[in-house]
């Protein structure tokens with residue numbers, strides 16, 4: 074970044090720098106009068122990548138009537154209970170002799186499309202359709218459980234497969250090809266670009282300061298408060314300072330470097346929090362989302378903490394404007410509509426006031 078770029082930083086003693094700049098865009102309206110619109114550019118404290126929060130960016134909200142076709146039973150869905158064991162592939166025998174890992178409603182098996190060497194799908198529910206409030210903590214917990222079992226088995230089978238993440242695409246705008254709820258496991262000898270960049274930057278931070286960037290981020294956000302949402306056990310929930318997408322919520326699991334370090338209590342805290350965030354997404358008019366739970370490399374995870382990012386995508390509609398335009402796809406630059414601090418205020422209230430009726434104990 075140009076060192077002369079006039080950025081502001083939030084005050085604080087933390088080495089984490091929250092750099093932001095306000096820009097005014099001026100132009101003439103059709104009637105000849107001059108107007109200005111505001112724009113904020115923010116820089117990710119770890120990577121230095123920039124994001125824009127721009128007045129006037131609008132995403133369409135959900136329309137229930139557009140979901141009828143997807144909600145109806147689908148006799149050709151490969152993930153429904155009457156077909157899943159006939160049509161989905163099986164794991165190699167050295168990984169698991171039964172071919173599929175199961176717990177509760179979750180069933181994990183290899184992905185027919187190998188986006189990575191050990192790509193796997195973890196179907197989340199017996200139900201073909203789930204509204205976001207039906208992504209319950211117990212469903213998420215069972216899904217995490219089979220996913221972590223899978224990571225452990227594959228890593229024993231092939232120690233080169235050390236880069237892993239638990240991911241979700243929900244509904245077509247998110248890139249998901251089947252509406253039946255499922256998670257996607259990434260497990261490969263190579264990290265994704267994001268995992269590599271985060272790994273390099275957080276290792277450099279670790280080497281320079283002897284502390285984890287992610288621990289410092291969670292602490293700094295809790296001290297500042299503007300984007301801090303809640304702490305559930307070892308998990309700190311925040312909104313992203315420089316979002317990579319709409320309504321981005323992040324979580325940091327303190328003291329855990331890889332997915333294989335996560336305890337049952339960690340998974341319960343993550344499951345309960347994700348369920349809350351999804352209910353909030355539903356309440357603000359969205360039904361399509363992406364999620365990634367990033368792990369440090371299983372063979373050397375110095376400086377890492379397991380962390381999570383979730384974003385909403387354009388709601389599922391017959392004709393919609395994608396939330397990813399030239400900026401997101403070709404410039405790696407997000408443009409979103411709402412200030413992260415405003416999102417945190419909204420979500421914080423949701424965490425504290427939502428009745429527990431939809432959450433049973435895991």
Ligand SMILES: [Zn+2]
Nearest residue numbers: 150153201253
């Ligand atoms: Zn189905």
